[in-house]
Amino acid sequence: MSRGSVGIVGAGLVGSLAALTFLTKGFEVTLYEARPDPRTTNKDRNLRSINLAVSSRGLEALKYVGEELEKRILEEVIPMKGRMIHDVKGNQESQIYGLFGEAINSIDRAYLNDLLLEELVKKGVQVHFNHKLIKVDTTGDKQKISFINSDTAAAEATEPVEVTGSFDYIIGADGAHSQFRYQLQRSMRMSISQNYIDMQYIELYIPPNISEGSSLVKSKFSIDPNHLHIWPRHNFMLIALANKDGSFTSTFFLPWETIEAIKSPQEFLEFFETNFPDATSLIGGENLKEAYRSHPRGSLMQISAYPYHHPNGKAIIIGDAAHLMVPFYGQGMNCGFEDVRVLMQMIETNDFNVEKSFEQYSLERKKDLDCICDLAMANFKEMSSKVVDPFYLLRKKLDYV
Ligand code: FAD
Secondary structure (H helix, E strand, C coil): CCEEEEEEEEHHHHHHHHHHHHHCCCCEEEEEECCCCCCCCCCHHHHCCCCCCCHHHHHHHHHHHHHHHHHHHHCCCCCEEEEEEECCCEEEEEECCCCCCEEEEEHHHHHHHHHHHHHHHCCCHHHHHHEEEEEEECCCEEEEEEEEEEEEEHCCCCCCCCEEEEEEEEECCCCCCCCCHHCCCCCCCCCEEEEEEEEEEEEEEEEECCCCCCCCCCCCCCCCCCCEEEEEEEEEEEEEEECCCCCEEEEEECCHHHCCCCHHHHHHHHHHHHHHHHHHHCCCCCHHHHHHCCCEEEEEEEEECCEEEEECCCCEEEEECCCCCCHHCCHHHHHHHHHHHHHHHHHHHHCHHHHHHHHHHHHHHHHHHHHHHHHHHHHHHHHHHHHHHHHHHHHHHHHHH
């Protein structure tokens, strides 16, 4: 027996996990995604953090859907049991996260998303790719969501094809620039704030040790894979997380005025040679110049919205659509996964009264979400400065005692 039909918008990490969770708990789920199926296209894949850190917060939500799913993901992660701090001279210092082997885990973003989608397709969920949300109608008994369908078949038609789905409940998981959120707040009193911070990021790449296997090279990793590497330089910083193939995805965070003051690929290289000499050798001079020329530069902002649900109790936003945070705490996806677990646990506790649970979710979830967004903002200072402050480190060590 179906517990009701649910239409979910956005087949990113959070929307896909939400679809799987609602399906597992007996709902009839349809998932819509603006982009083409990521499993069959490489387009747009490398624009945002190739890997990310999944923490116990995210793992708990995955386990809630099924221990098998969590197990499969854990098989693919690289545990990071601490930070590795790189100073300007190239010295490295390990700072472990906990005394009992606590770790966060590096995972390939595409692998994780594909795995969730594959599970959904295997379980018979209808996933409509190339469907871009344009309208949300919450006025009737059924919730209507309308899309422009740009499937190949539709593209052959002379006019773009608009399709509408009707559901008992609808969920917006369509990310930072959520159309679902925009549509919802037109028919309710939803407060929204959006704040850019003066920081941008550029992704860089540390290749694997190419001569792996030769008698001189012991590892395919050129630095320790089981640490989150940080090059803290106060106003700016570089970080790197390992990938399974021996490479590292590195992210350079810096104020806009700093990058704008750098006028050429050569100046960018010189900036690196001065501030990150060891990382310059790892990434390679020509690669850095190319990164300056062609890698996308991402801006960073926080978005908060409240309440998350529509007063009719049949529509809700989750994930980045509800609470975009800056990435310094590595918790955006983890927190979106937690949204799904918390919401479904409320639905179960309320004996599958979804309307009551959506309202309860808004009321009870806000303080935690506000708190984690603040922590994310504060963590830039922690990573870029405090990790080299001897007094701060001593205080932290004493906390363990
Ligand atoms: P998204 O991933 O943005 O997915 C939204 C989906 O909705 C997309 O597939 C999009 O195509 C689709 N969509 C958008 N508009 C429409 C529409 N109109 N119609 C239909 N579909 C639509 N988080 C962590 O937990 N750990 C980390 O280590 C980490 N590192 C990060 C590093 C960087 C540099 C950045 C920028 C972020 C990082 N994050 C990290 C945050 C994480 O990436 C996000 O929190 C997470 O991707 C949010 O997932 P989501 O599904 O809510 O949104």
